[in-house]
Amino acid sequence: MTDKKKDIRALTKDQLRAFFVDQGDKAFRGNQVYEWLWKKAVYSFEDMTNIAKETRQLLEDNFVINHIRVDTMQRSSDGTIKNAVRLHDGLVVESVLIPTATRTTACVSSQVGCSLDCKFCATARLKRMRNLNPDEIYDQVVAIHNESRLYHNRPLSNIVFMGMGEPLMNYNNVIKAIDKITSKEGLAMSPKRITLSTSGIPKMIKKMADDGVKFNLAVSLHSAIDEVRTSIMPFNENFPLHDLKEALEYWYSKTKSRISYEYVVWKGINDTRKDIDALVQFCKYVPSKVNIIEYNPIDDGQFQQASSTALNLYIEELEKHRIVVNVRRSRGKDIDAACGQLANKT
Ligand code: SAH
16 A cells, blocks of 8 residues: 555556566567456456566566455345445445346446535535546446356446446546446447446536547436526536536537436425426437436435325326336345445445
8 A cells, every 4th residue: 555666557558568678578468467457357466377477576576556455245135236445545435236137237436425415415425535546447347247247147237337426527537447348458348338427517528429438328317497406416506407408419419329317306305297397398408218216315304205196297297208217226225335325334
């Protein structure tokens, strides 16, 4: 932890090749080591079994592998697994494996804590400590991928950036991690199986569109009425719905990729006819679908899940307007692994 040596995974493949050439070795050695670091994702130089002992010692003398460590792993009765992940500087984030009949999804964190202040989210109560590095994000995925094979006998099929943090506030590192996840030298996963979930930062949504990203976009909407949204997601004051709408229109014009809106219905907050009408209207701006998420209580009852009557009215109205709507049951509640519950209780 106190090591002054350089993190070897901060090097590009070319830099690693150059290192070996400088040492009088072959550039190809760099490729081999790179594969151990990323595709095989080993935790130590010792594990690089086709690399000569002296070469491993050379690496040991010059570098460290700042790999994450899964400190504790909790398993829910529904098969959900939550990892408390310790970073090289001792901070902890959480990631979750969510198995269903057809998929195994990794839900990963992008920041330690969060800079936003959504009133209903446990992570918001931790202040943002720092952004995760690309490899710290990548490592979470690899850890879940391995657990998926070990405990569920199948590889990971999907990744969602719905863990701790706001991915668009750590954009560059998230993009680098996704590049690695989708590259042949990493996990070779299709970007179509990756979803980035954002609270909705208009400027960054436009940037993603300009960058031509190929993954899916989800927006945590929760209300299509400014006053209501600002009362539960205070940053909405600075990024009002009009700006969000404009950014989403821009996103769609560039990517032609449908947007998912994440939506929780709370008693006395957004459970009236007016709220439903506003959502229906918002859904008409760009091709989209709505995921209604069950509320996972995090406190003493300031927020409560709305009645099933209110939920059904939402579903009816959305369907009447031919808007696709899914209702998401929560997973892993017994281990505090459900949406909005990630807060390092351990
Ligand atoms: N910052 C990103 C990703 C993290 S939150 C975002 O805002 O999208 C992942 C999802 O969980 C978001 O849709 C968020 O609104 C939702 N969520 C947060 N707290 C929740 C809670 N207590 N119950 C249910 N969903 C919650």
